[in-house]
Amino acid sequence: MQLPALDRLPVPVFRCDDEGRLIWANVAWTEQLGVPPGEFWYLPFREFDAAQRAQLRSRCIEANEPFTIRLRAEPPGKPQRWYELVAQPAIPDGANQPQLLGSLIDVTQYTLGKAETEAILETAVDAILTIDAEGRIETFNQAACDLFGYSFEEVQGRNIAMLMGSPHAADHDSYLANYLITGEKKIIGIGRELEARTASGAMIPIYLAVSEIELAGRRRFTGIIRDLTEQHAAREALVEQREKLAHVGRLSTMGEMTASIAHEINQPLTAIAMYAQAGVKMLQQNRDTTKIMDALEKLNVQALRAGAVIERIQRFARAQDSVRELADTNELIRDLLKLAGSDARLHSIELKLELADDLPALFVDPIQIQQVVLNLIRNAIDAMLEIDCSNGRTIVVRSELNSQGEIEVSVSDLGPGVADNQVDLLFTPFHTTKKEGMGMGLSICRTIISEHGGELSYRNKPDAGATFFFRLPQHDA
Numbered sequence: 001m002q003l004p005a006l007d008r009l010p011v012p013v014f015r016c017d018d019e020g021r022l023i024w025a026n027v028a029w030t031e032q033l034g035v036p037p038g039e040f041w042y043l044p045f046r047e048f049d050a051a052q053r054a055q056l057r058s059r060c061i062e063a064n065e066p067f068t069i070r071l072r073a074e075p076p077g078k079p080q081r082w083y084e085l086v087a088q089p090a091i092p093d094g095a096n097q098p099q100l101l102g103s104l105i106d107v108t109q110y111t112l113g114k115a116e117t118e119a120i121l122e123t124a125v126d127a128i129l130t131i132d133a134e135g136r137i138e139t140f141n142q143a144a145c146d147l148f149g150y151s152f153e154e155v156q157g158r159n160i161a162m163l164m165g166s167p168h169a170a171d172h173d174s175y176l177a178n179y180l181i182t183g184e185k186k187i188i189g190i191g192r193e194l195e196a197r198t199a200s201g202a203m204i205p206i207y208l209a210v211s212e213i214e215l216a217g218r219r220r221f222t223g224i225i226r227d228l229t230e231q232h233a234a235r236e237a238l239v240e241q242r243e244k245l246a247h248v249g250r251l252s253t254m255g256e257m258t259a260s261i262a263h264e265i266n267q268p269l270t271a272i273a274m275y276a277q278a279g280v281k282m283l284q285q286n287r288d289t290t291k292i293m294d295a296l297e298k299l300n301v302q303a304l305r306a307g308a309v310i311e312r313i314q315r316f317a318r319a320q321d322s323v324r325e326l327a328d329t330n331e332l333i334r335d336l337l338k339l340a341g342s343d344a345r346l347h348s349i350e351l352k353l354e355l356a357d358d359l360p361a362l363f364v365d366p367i368q369i370q371q372v373v374l375n376l377i378r379n380a381i382d383a384m385l386e387i388d389c390s391n392g393r394t395i396v397v398r399s400e401l402n403s404q405g406e407i408e409v410s411v412s413d414l415g416p417g418v419a420d421n422q423v424d425l426l427f428t429p430f431h432t433t434k435k436e437g438m439g440m441g442l443s444i445c446r447t448i449i450s451e452h453g454g455e456l457s458y459r460n461k462p463d464a465g466a467t468f469f470f471r472l473p474q475h476d477a
């Protein structure tokens, strides 16, 4: 059977016997594949192995069905090309053996484009997957397999919820359905941090970015996932370091305050000794028991006072994980003054409070905020002592709600103010102008306040001294 109509067709067409031996081929076949009649048509298709040939034979010749397969041709002296082979049985008149009619569609461009895309996806560092409009997984690259611990075969066609943590897992189908109906985007095109579930059941922090694609009328969603485990670990390590530093700062402040603390404890201890001696004397003189009782009660009050000082110091100096709780600014300041007051008293400096009423609550680590106020007060005392309190002996601690709705706490002194050449150095770690200073106070204070979402700064007062202040956001109820 000759097929003159097909001879000039630009698509390679051939006819072969049931063994695959070429009986006839058109011009395009000869030009592109170069296999002459009498040879096997599949010679340039080296990967077309015996098993595939048997399949072609059984499907096409024995079952009399069309057969399609994508093949790579490597004709001698020509660049390789990809073809889609479409074969069908042909039983020409007079032929005693079944024959095959095949044509080849050149799909090189499409195949290479697809291969390149697949290579990019497979070698991408981020996990990339696609799901259909029902949430079923369609593609899952190598990085996704590595991240989740599943092979592609294990996830293919399964609902994406299997990779999610609750509550998202349970709600995902309704999210998707809701989006498809209303177009309301909760994550598509936005991206957010979530938790994902791996094959071992472990939950890992991820960043998920989702985009939507529509191909051939079908909607699909692509998710790019970045593992945040290391980032989170680094963040936690940093927070831990900062907490340790804040603790070291508190210990060093306590160290610097030993003189005033000793004074603060010595007072009740002296009183205790005095009341004890008086009690002994009264017993020796067989005095009225009510007088002895009175002395003992006073002794008890002083013992409690000394205990309270020690308890405050312990609480302040303790190493503890940062906690955030609702706190009242003024209460924090008043409570701290029991500790800071001793230092001021020792130097005959007055701590004056100007606290605004009805301040909104803070959500803070109370000890850390007290640490900042204590540092500012101690710096204020040092500054005033530096000039022998020649401008006066009062420090004003103020709290107020500023026009931005933030809570502002300030400590104003009557020291020399911050010198011009100190402006850039003030918050630099280890910068100090004091003989025994460490230069860590302000830099730790600034870190604490910025960790709480606020800022710490200062201004020189027009008359005398400096005001150091910090602002903190109020707690959203």
Ligand code: ADP
Binding pocket: 375, 379, 380, 383, 413, 415, 416, 417, 418, 419, 422, 426, 431, 432, 433, 434, 436, 437, 438, 439, 440, 441, 442, 443, 466, 468
């Ligand atoms: P340190 O108190 O150990 O020196 P800080 O970081 O608390 O460390 O302070 C750094 C420097 O900032 C101080 O040495 C001082 O020069 C300056 N400073 C801090 N507070 C005041 C203040 N109220 N008035 C003037 N200078 C100040």
